[in-house]
Amino acid sequence: MSTKSASRHPQWGGRFSEGVDAFVARFTASINVDQRLYRHDIKGSMVHARMLHKSGILSLDELNAILSGLEGIQADIEQGKMDWSIALEDIHMNIEARLTERIGGAGKKLHTGRSRNDQVATDIRLWLRDEIDEITAEIKRLNHGLLRLAEKEADTIMPGFTHLQTAQPVTFGHHLMAWFEMLCRDAQRLSDCRKRMNVCPLGAAALAGTTYPIDREYTATQLGFDRPASNSLDAVSDRDFAIEFCSAAALLMTHLSRMCEELVLWASAQFNFIELPDRFCTGSSIMPQKKNPDVPELVRGKTGRVNGHLIALLTLMKSQPLAYNKDNQEDKEPLFDTVDTLKDCLRAFADMVPNIKSKPETMGEAARRGFSTATDLADYLVRTGMPFRNAHEVVGKAVAFGLKTGKDLSDMTLEELQQFSDTIKADVFDVLTLEGSVSARNHLGGTAPEQVRLAVKTALASGNY
Ligand code: ARG
Numbered sequence: 001m002s003t004k005s006a007s008r009h010p011q012w013g014g015r016f017s018e019g020v021d022a023f024v025a026r027f028t029a030s031i032n033v034d035q036r037l038y039r040h041d042i043k044g045s046m047v048h049a050r051m052l053h054k055s056g057i058l059s060l061d062e063l064n065a066i067l068s069g070l071e072g073i074q075a076d077i078e079q080g081k082m083d084w085s086i087a088l089e090d091i092h093m094n095i096e097a098r099l100t101e102r103i104g105g106a107g108k109k110l111h112t113g114r115s116r117n118d119q120v121a122t123d124i125r126l127w128l129r130d131e132i133d134e135i136t137a138e139i140k141r142l143n144h145g146l147l148r149l150a151e152k153e154a155d156t157i158m159p160g161f162t163h164l165q166t167a168q169p170v171t172f173g174h175h176l177m178a179w180f181e182m183l184c185r186d187a188q189r190l191s192d193c194r195k196r197m198n199v200c201p202l203g204a205a206a207l208a209g210t211t212y213p214i215d216r217e218y219t220a221t222q223l224g225f226d227r228p229a230s231n232s233l234d235a236v237s238d239r240d241f242a243i244e245f246c247s248a249a250a251l252l253m254t255h256l257s258r259m260c261e262e263l264v265l266w267a268s269a270q271f272n273f274i275e276l277p278d279r280f281c282t283g284s285s286i287m288p289q290k291k292n293p294d295v296p297e298l299v300r301g302k303t304g305r306v307n308g309h310l311i312a313l314l315t316l317m318k319s320q321p322l323a324y325n326k327d328n329q330e331d332k333e334p335l336f337d338t339v340d341t342l343k344d345c346l347r348a349f350a351d352m353v354p355n356i357k358s359k360p361e362t363m364g365e366a367a368r369r370g371f372s373t374a375t376d377l378a379d380y381l382v383r384t385g386m387p388f389r390n391a392h393e394v395v396g397k398a399v400a401f402g403l404k405t406g407k408d409l410s411d412m413t414l415e416e417l418q419q420f421s422d423t424i425k426a427d428v429f430d431v432l433t434l435e436g437s438v439s440a441r442n443h444l445g446g447t448a449p450e451q452v453r454l455a456v457k458t459a460l461a462s463g464n465y
Contacts, residue, residue: 040126062106113212121201145354158363166370173452197241200225204232207323260296309334
């Protein structure tokens with residue numbers, strides 16, 4: 001990396017009488033961060049150059065020199081042969097200066113009819129669009145794993161919780177399908193963000209448009225955008241898409257953190273509901289017995305940094321007057337780190353989830369311990385004609401008896417149950433078992449194994465996740 005700042009800046013030094021202070025050059029440069037945009041910057045420049053040729057601004061020779069020059073620069077970058085310069089501030093000016101070095105005069109014409117303001121706004125959109133596609137594919141891989149595991153665990157019974165207190169029995173497959181639903185919404189939000197983002201700022205130039213006979217439809221189409229952005233001031237200043245993306249990312253991380261929390265709890269000796277594969281856990285340097293669920297813990301922790309990036313971007317844009325401001329250069333670090341964090345966390349989850357082993361005995365035992373079929377008993381009494389409030393009271397008394405005697409409802413004899421209501425008959429035991437309880441909730445969205453299998457089948461058939 002060369003840090004020498006030229007006496008007067010080669011690209012914009014004309015009106016200045018001295019070079020930039022060395023510290024200021026370093027302080028204002030973004031090349032260390034935005035070099036990551038090189039492929040998208042080059043792609044944008046190639047299409048811009050083709051458009052300039054089509055509009056009669058560049059000759060065919062100039063266009064060809066620019067295209068092969070840019071190809072050569074891309075190869076240099078990919079082979080680690082590019083000497084990035086702090087004095088040249090950012091990715092855009094580094095590439096342009098290198099192009100002129102390579103091909104001479106034609107290189108100086110590339111910037112006709114554009115500005116770094118519409119250039120950077122285009123680059124980030126192109127880059128983020130690709131990243132959203134990769135992230136969406138990773139969500140799909142995770143969702144596919146969840147569907148397969150849910151299918152396998154459709155009959156496994158565990159306690160369902162509210163307030164983290166045993167509430168009613170549910171199937172593990174049903175629980176996993178709740179995670180699946182959260183992630184489907186995340187994928188939809190990202191696709192929504194991608195649609196709104198997919199407009200092309202090129203042609204907005206610095207802020208007001210340009211006097212050259214440019215063809216904005218051409219550049220937009222060639223770069224895969226749906227249309228050119230409608231207003232030049234908005235085109236260069238808009239970073240809504242970055243905020244929308246980070247907000248969808250924060251929500252996705254929030255969902256992952258909730259899953260992590262459950263995995264950590266379930267893997268503990270106290271719950272003992274699941275076994276995480278050893279390769280996703282670590283040991284302790286002092287306590288030989290430990291197997292720590294590091295991956296879910298770390299993903300849970302990383303939610304904090306993504307939430308932080310969302311706040312950073314919202315604050316970055318707050319009160320910014322139109323149009324482009326240098327503040328916007330600060331959009332990249334939060335955005336880049338959000339993408340990297342999201343991809344790592346999704347990858348960890350997609351690799352880990354299909355390998356979670358359930359422990360049906362402890363899950364079932366826990367469900368039995370917490371009077372989880374109390375609502376089923378109340379519903380049974382209601383079916384005999386008793387008003388629900390009275391049934392609630394009767395079952396409450398039966399639970400109090402169970403607490404005193406250490407018996408679950410299904411452990412009580414018929415005579416014991418009849419102390420609380422003589423409408424209780426021998427068929428009560430059909431509803432008091434865990435299996436009876438879950439399979440009775442056999443309607444769309446219910447926890448019955450049959451419904452879990454149906455939900456999995458429908459999702460797999462539609463491929464829409
Ligand atoms: N490096 C700048 C950024 O990332 C590029 C645009 C700079 N434009 C300008 N007029 N200073 O936002």
